[in-house]
Amino acid sequence: MSDEHANLSPAARLTKWLVSGPPFVFLLLFFVAPSIIMVVASFRYPGEFGGLAPVAAADPATLQGLTLETYRFFFSDFIYTEIFIKSFFVALATTVICLVMAYPLALLIARSPKKSRDLMVLLVILPFASNFLIRVYAWMILLGPQAALSQLVNGVLGAVGAGPVHLLFSPFAVLIAMVYVHLPFMVLPLYTNLEKHDPSLLDAAQDLGANAWRRFWHVTFPLSLPGIFSGSTLVFIPVLGMFAIPDILGGTGDMLIGNLIKEQFLGTRDWPFGSTLSIMLTLAVLLCVWLAARVGSTRGRYA
Amino acid sequence: MPLLEIRNVTRRFGDFVAVDNISLSIESGEFFTLLGPSGCGKTTILRMIAGFDLPDAGQILLDGQDLAGTPPEKRPVRTVFQSYALFPHMTVAQNVAFPLKMARCSADETRQRLGEALEQVHLTDKAPAYPHELSGGQKQRVALARGLVNRPSILLLDEPLGALDAKLREEMQIELINLQRDVGVTFIFVTHAQVEALALSHRIAVMREGRVEQVDEPARLYAFPKSRFVADFIGHINLLDAQVLEATHGHLRLTIAGLGEMIAPPLAGAAPGGKGTFAIRPEQVRIGIHGEVTELKNHFPGEVTHFLYRGDVTVYKVRLANGMMIEALLPNSAPGGAELFKVGDPVRVGWRHDAGVFLHE
Numbered sequence: 001m002s003d004e005h006a007n008l009s010p011a012a013r014l015t016k017w018l019v020s021g022p023p024f025v026f027l028l029l030f031f032v033a034p035s036i037i038m039v040v041a042s043f044r045y046p047g048e049f050g051g052l053a054p055v056a057a058a059d060p061a062t063l064q065g066l067t068l069e070t071y072r073f074f075f076s077d078f079i080y081t082e083i084f085i086k087s088f089f090v091a092l093a094t095t096v097i098c099l100v101m102a103y104p105l106a107l108l109i110a111r112s113p114k115k116s117r118d119l120m121v122l123l124v125i126l127p128f129a130s131n132f133l134i135r136v137y138a139w140m141i142l143l144g145p146q147a148a149l150s151q152l153v154n155g156v157l158g159a160v161g162a163g164p165v166h167l168l169f170s171p172f173a174v175l176i177a178m179v180y181v182h183l184p185f186m187v188l189p190l191y192t193n194l195e196k197h198d199p200s201l202l203d204a205a206q207d208l209g210a211n212a213w214r215r216f217w218h219v220t221f222p223l224s225l226p227g228i229f230s231g232s233t234l235v236f237i238p239v240l241g242m243f244a245i246p247d248i249l250g251g252t253g254d255m256l257i258g259n260l261i262k263e264q265f266l267g268t269r270d271w272p273f274g275s276t277l278s279i280m281l282t283l284a285v286l287l288c289v290w291l292a293a294r295v296g297s298t299r300g301r302y303a
Numbered sequence: 304m305p306l307l308e309i310r311n312v313t314r315r316f317g318d319f320v321a322v323d324n325i326s327l328s329i330e331s332g333e334f335f336t337l338l339g340p341s342g343c344g345k346t347t348i349l350r351m352i353a354g355f356d357l358p359d360a361g362q363i364l365l366d367g368q369d370l371a372g373t374p375p376e377k378r379p380v381r382t383v384f385q386s387y388a389l390f391p392h393m394t395v396a397q398n399v400a401f402p403l404k405m406a407r408c409s410a411d412e413t414r415q416r417l418g419e420a421l422e423q424v425h426l427t428d429k430a431p432a433y434p435h436e437l438s439g440g441q442k443q444r445v446a447l448a449r450g451l452v453n454r455p456s457i458l459l460l461d462e463p464l465g466a467l468d469a470k471l472r473e474e475m476q477i478e479l480i481n482l483q484r485d486v487g488v489t490f491i492f493v494t495h496a497q498v499e500a501l502a503l504s505h506r507i508a509v510m511r512e513g514r515v516e517q518v519d520e521p522a523r524l525y526a527f528p529k530s531r532f533v534a535d536f537i538g539h540i541n542l543l544d545a546q547v548l549e550a551t552h553g554h555l556r557l558t559i560a561g562l563g564e565m566i567a568p569p570l571a572g573a574a575p576g577g578k579g580t581f582a583i584r585p586e587q588v589r590i591g592i593h594g595e596v597t598e599l600k601n602h603f604p605g606e607v608t609h610f611l612y613r614g615d616v617t618v619y620k621v622r623l624a625n626g627m628m629i630e631a632l633l634p635n636s637a638p639g640g641a642e643l644f645k646v647g648d649p650v651r652v653g654w655r656h657d658a659g660v661f662l663h664e
Contacts, residue, residue, distance in 0.1 A: 204388035206375045207353055208449065209405035218401070222392045 042070055042275035050269030070276040080260070080277070084284065087256040090171075091239040094178040095232050098186040101179070102231065106190035107220075110197070117195070124187050132181065136248050139177045143167040143249070169251040177245045182238065186231040193227025194220070229292060237285055257281050304367055306331040306489055307352070307457060312361035314347050321347040323513035324361070329457075329491065334483050336492045338500040339510030340536070345493045349459050352491065353382045365456065376405075381450035382459045385466070387442045389434040395445050396421070396430040402453040420452040423482060440471050444478070451486055460492045464499060476502050497537050501525065509533050525584075531662050534582040541588065541629045545581040545661065547573050555661055557581055561625025565601040566656035573661060583659030585632035590619055590644065590652050602653030605629065607644050619644060621652050 008016070043066040045053035074080050109120045127135060142149060145166065154164040167173055197220065205215045243258030250256075255263075257277065264274030305328035314322040322344040329335045337345040350356040351363060354375035363370045370378060381402070389398050399420050403413045421427045424444035434442060443463060450458050460479075464472045480503060483490050494500055500507050501521040508518045509532075517529045528534035531542060548564065549556035555567040559581065567581060589596045596602050605621040608628070612635075619631045629652055633643070644650060 198386070198388065200384050200386050200388040201390060203355060203375075204382070204384055204390075205401070206355075207380075207382045208402040209376050209453070210401075211376055214405065218404075219390060 038275045038278055042272055042279055043067060044272050046270045046272050052271055070272045074276055083255060083257055083260055087240055090256060091236045093175060094182060094239045095236045097179045098183050098235050102183060102186035102190055106187050106194050109191050110194035124184050136177055136245055139249060140168060143173050171254055173249040174246050174254055177249050178239050182235040185234040189231040190227045193224050197223055240285060241281060305329055308364040310362045312358040312363060315359050320513050325515055327508060329489060331489055332487050334490045334503060334505045336494060336500040336504035336507045337510055338494055338497060338507050340495055343510040344513040345510050346461060349461055349493050353380055353459055354378050379456040380459060381455040382461060383446045383450050383463045385462045387446040389442055389445055391434055395426060395432050398445055399448045399452050401449060406453055416452055420448040424448045439467050440475060443475060451488060455488060457489045457491060460490060462494055479503060509536060527660055531580050534662060539585050539630060541583050543581045543627060545579060547575050547577040550574055554656060557661060562603055562623055567659055567661050568657050570661050579664045580662045581659055582662055583654055585630040587654050587658040588629060588631035588652055589654060590631040590650055592650060596651045596653040599653035600656040602651050604651055607646055607648045607650055621650060
């Protein structure tokens with residue numbers, strides 16, 4: 001690396017700074033700085049009417065300074081850990097369902113003639129052309145008690161003597177919309193990976209005695225692990241912090257971390273606790289990514 | 304009974320006939336080569352033997368059994384692909400053991416056969432390496448070991464030396480010959496490189512536009528090509544348009560337009576008036592001013608137009624009286640060596656009456 005730097009001409013070095021500069025400054029201002037503000041905020045007291053209590057007050061009697069109170073509070077009530085665990089499982093379930101649905105689709109696209117691949121990829125990302133909230137509200141109509149789906153499900157349930165169920169405002173509604181919204185984020189990295197596979201490897205595997213299933217299991221699947229990893233990351237992390245979908249489609253008991261954090265800032269106006277929750281979420285995500293990367297690196301030595 | 308029999312096999316892709324009614328018999332233990340320019344159908348034949356492609360007409364029989372209904376994974380035939388197609392996520396050992404795993408061999412047997420196979424290709428110490436850590440020659444040897452580990456009846460090799468540099472290619476040729484002799488497996492080798500085919504094979508089928516032009520041992524193919532195409536494709540050769548004047552049991556008397564008469568070895572079916580090509584190898588052509596050359600039955604005057612010094616030999620290009628060019632190859636170990644003639648020197652070129660072949664039109 002050091003040799004590479006030494007060999008760069010002044011012009012090339014300038015280009016490097018010009019190219020990497022703007023995103024660097026952008027992230028410094030809008031990611032690093034807010035993160036530091038958030039960390040500091042988590043150690044402060046809430047203000048009387050929301051916001052933060054002043055750290056330095058004119059009257060020493062009202063001076064409150066810094067505290068670990070929010071962290072103590074987080075761990076004192078198991079309900080917060082429980083919401084974390086529940087959110088984790090929703091994110092995991094969404095990721096697994098997306099993976100199971102996306103893998104055959106990505107494989108189908110990757111093995112299609114080159115001409116039709118672009119069109120199929122376009123169809124996968126087409127839902128992005130309409131607004132996210134409109135798509136979520138559409139599910140509200142689709143899952144509503146008067147909709148055909150509910151009628152059908154309850155008709156079947158009624159026939160076998162089970163009581164009617166509400167599809168809307170349920171964990172089911174949240175999960176189905178989570179999967180719906182995030183499916184393309186799983187399909188695209190998987191497709192990008194599968195499309196690069198050398199078809200002669202499958203010929204070789206078949207030639208060496210592998211039937212269709214074993215060709216998949218011993219060749220295609222292990223080679224697609226990097227695609228599975230990036231797709232899962234792109235689904236798991238946003239779902240973990242998602243609040244709009246549970247807000248719109250979930251019932252009162254379907255609060256996830258995202259909703260909890262949003263509630264601290266906009267509802268109860270307890271900024272320090274909201275900051276603490278955000279930090280906990282970030283730490284949980286980093287832990288997951290680190291664990292996944294460790295699994296990925298032992299498997300992916302060849303890459 | 305031959306090990307593999309290809310009977311009247313035809314394969315079309317749309318209007319293009321890739322393989323046109325080909326029949327071949329390949330014996331057990333043979334090193335058989337399909338040789339031809341690209342697009343001659345040799346790879347299509349290989350893919351049909353492996354089972355990746357099916358004939359439109361005709362049969363492929365292994366030990367007398369028609370392979371038509373057998374998918375590639377069930378055929379006792381292995382392929383070494385041009386790109387090697389090593390599994391990048393598996394070590395050398397895992398790659399080589401893959402066919403054993405597919406055949407559900409026991410752990411003991413797998414260990415033993417894997418050890419043998421790696422030893423055969425001298426890669427025992429590379430067992431834990433991944434393919435991307437290997438050189439081209441090592442990848443090639445892994446592919447060979449993987450193909451042979453399960454003792455197939457036939458190993459198909461699709462231009463396996465194409466990706467190697469010249470020196471390594473020669474080393475691998477020797478290794479291939481030794482390996483084939485040691486394991487005794489029938490090799491069917493596909494190449495467009497005639498030098499490789501001549502060096503490796505027991506028999507060669509020269510192919511052109513979906514048809515087999517000639518099947519023969521390398522030395523016979525080189526010395527007695529049956530068509531102008533084969534003569535031209537294998538090695539270097541001088542081709543002179545000729546006409547038969549007289550055909551006897553012992554010789555042919557030919558006339559070459561603008562040059563004169565000459566004597567050639569006899570050919571069955573040649574009759575006076577018959578037109579064709581007289582073909583003679585550059586190393587059979589003598590070049591000189593007098594002495595040895597003028598004592599030959601066939602000799603003609605000409606002028607040196609180029610000479611190419613190649614180290615071991617010198618190639619002279621001589622323009623004959625009728626304007627035709629002829630190539631003569633002189634070993635530099637000969638007295639006088641490369642200094643013998645210069646460009647513009649008037650010379651005589653000649654060849655023995657029993658050298659060369661006459662090819663019917």
